[in-house]
Amino acid sequence: MSDSRPIGVLDSGLGGLTVAKEILRLMPGERVVYLGDTARYPYGNRSDEAIRSFALEGAQELYDRDIKLLVVACNTMAAIATKAIEQCLHGVPVIGVILPGVRAAVLRTADRKIGVIGSHATMRSSVYEQAIHRIDSSVKVYQTPGPLLQSLVEEMMLDHDITRMVAQFYLYEMVDIGVDCLILGSSLYPPLFEVIQGTVGTRMQVLDSALWTAKETQDIITALDLKNVKPSKGKEECVFLFTEDPAERGGQLIGQFFGEDVGEYSVIEPGKKPL
Amino acid sequence: MSDSRPIGVLDSGLGGLTVAKEILRLMPGERVVYLGDTARYPYGNRSDEAIRSFALEGAQELYDRDIKLLVVACNTMAAIATKAIEQCLHGVPVIGVILPGVRAAVLRTADRKIGVIGSHATMRSSVYEQAIHRIDSSVKVYQTPGPLLQSLVEEMMLDHDITRMVAQFYLYEMVDIGVDCLILGSSLYPPLFEVIQGTVGTRMQVLDSALWTAKETQDIITALDLKNVKPSKGKEECVFLFTEDPAERGGQLIGQFFGEDVGEYSVIEPGKKPL
Numbered sequence: 001m002s003d004s005r006p007i008g009v010l011d012s013g014l015g016g017l018t019v020a021k022e023i024l025r026l027m028p029g030e031r032v033v034y035l036g037d038t039a040r041y042p043y044g045n046r047s048d049e050a051i052r053s054f055a056l057e058g059a060q061e062l063y064d065r066d067i068k069l070l071v072v073a074c075n076t077m078a079a080i081a082t083k084a085i086e087q088c089l090h091g092v093p094v095i096g097v098i099l100p101g102v103r104a105a106v107l108r109t110a111d112r113k114i115g116v117i118g119s120h121a122t123m124r125s126s127v128y129e130q131a132i133h134r135i136d137s138s139v140k141v142y143q144t145p146g147p148l149l150q151s152l153v154e155e156m157m158l159d160h161d162i163t164r165m166v167a168q169f170y171l172y173e174m175v176d177i178g179v180d181c182l183i184l185g186s187s188l189y190p191p192l193f194e195v196i197q198g199t200v201g202t203r204m205q206v207l208d209s210a211l212w213t214a215k216e217t218q219d220i221i222t223a224l225d226l227k228n229v230k231p232s233k234g235k236e237e238c239v240f241l242f243t244e245d246p247a248e249r250g251g252q253l254i255g256q257f258f259g260e261d262v263g264e265y266s267v268i269e270p271g272k273k274p275l
Numbered sequence: 276m277s278d279s280r281p282i283g284v285l286d287s288g289l290g291g292l293t294v295a296k297e298i299l300r301l302m303p304g305e306r307v308v309y310l311g312d313t314a315r316y317p318y319g320n321r322s323d324e325a326i327r328s329f330a331l332e333g334a335q336e337l338y339d340r341d342i343k344l345l346v347v348a349c350n351t352m353a354a355i356a357t358k359a360i361e362q363c364l365h366g367v368p369v370i371g372v373i374l375p376g377v378r379a380a381v382l383r384t385a386d387r388k389i390g391v392i393g394s395h396a397t398m399r400s401s402v403y404e405q406a407i408h409r410i411d412s413s414v415k416v417y418q419t420p421g422p423l424l425q426s427l428v429e430e431m432m433l434d435h436d437i438t439r440m441v442a443q444f445y446l447y448e449m450v451d452i453g454v455d456c457l458i459l460g461s462s463l464y465p466p467l468f469e470v471i472q473g474t475v476g477t478r479m480q481v482l483d484s485a486l487w488t489a490k491e492t493q494d495i496i497t498a499l500d501l502k503n504v505k506p507s508k509g510k511e512e513c514v515f516l517f518t519e520d521p522a523e524r525g526g527q528l529i530g531q532f533f534g535e536d537v538g539e540y541s542v543i544e545p546g547k548k549p550l
Binding site for chain 2: 150152161162
């Protein structure tokens, strides 16, 4: 059986486009409906209550567009609102961006020392630590918030001395401690993958959550027989929705995260007014 | 005559506390009602329409508290929403954080070269350039957005090699060009005053908008005979309002901007729900 319904990708802004990109790369036959809450980006400094409220509005908007599966691409949202989202999606499978990277890291760490870097809200939630310990309680988890990395990505300072200095500032302790797997716990960080891997050296494997989330999405699509076997035109059949027009500043950022221009997109107001 | 009504200070978050601090330092007899829209902070990446809408809600909230004068302490808000705020304040004087620094800079620049650094939204608005040219069209204005400085202040990395490197990255061109006055066009930057002055050297005078705005507030209070001549207990008689509890992360930030703890504060929802 073929399921031509789209895969929903929900994010607080543009960073989740890294996940959408990997999904389309692995499954070029699928269609994606992407919703980025650019009007209220970033979620990292918001209260848990606000984040849950925003997440439910976005999830409902995508549910109304008849998605077959929802990927929560924003780490902060996945950390704080996954359960709430699942409850309102009436059985549509939900994949958060956290567990795929966690599973990959637990499988790969030889020294049982995993590092995680992400937003203040994600780190504060300890969701990575809990998820890792649910699989293997013997693993030591080292967390650090990396808020400056977010600004550097937003400024597109990917290959810059300041960026290398900031990466080193955040990660030198993990290198010293002998962490051998580092999860990039923010969908904004994948563009910094090479800088970060270069900073921590080859003894530490850097894991891109976007990539592992796309892989898990593929596994679940296959397992639940949700594949679209009809030929799709890829990007042209995808839908990109934002709550505030990203053109003014985000135009170039879209390319940074998605690897190319997304083409046409719409600006919508999910649920309540996004203001 | 004595006017015991408070001075309203409106900000998008905690940075405006630098302005409140200077006002209370210059006029210890006055009371301040401070409103920081922490729930929707920062405004720097929002659309002009959203910023105007937030600003009007906040201004109305302070107007309802019977202020004698309103200081718009957020540069982004002052740049984009001052006119709209004035229209809804029924004659209560409004002082934006922009003009006082501009006037000070135009008086001080010997080489007619003024630099400005602030958020993307403030720089995009060109409000500084326009204000400078309204006073003296012969002055050359050099603008640069400094978004990483905001993150560094939020991370309280005030005395740090990375901060010095970032300041140099943003300002070395202005030093080369021979800018002799630099306006800090964000109420978040005053804690970086010394680092920035140290970076640009003594040939460039760094002007702290918070200080100049407080001075102008004092001038207008005097000129309009709005002084509170009754003894005030200072901070204890001030009111601090936030739209989201800053305690979780902002507790230390309050001290950074205000110089000390603000004591008791309230969390409110101005106008509409802040979400």
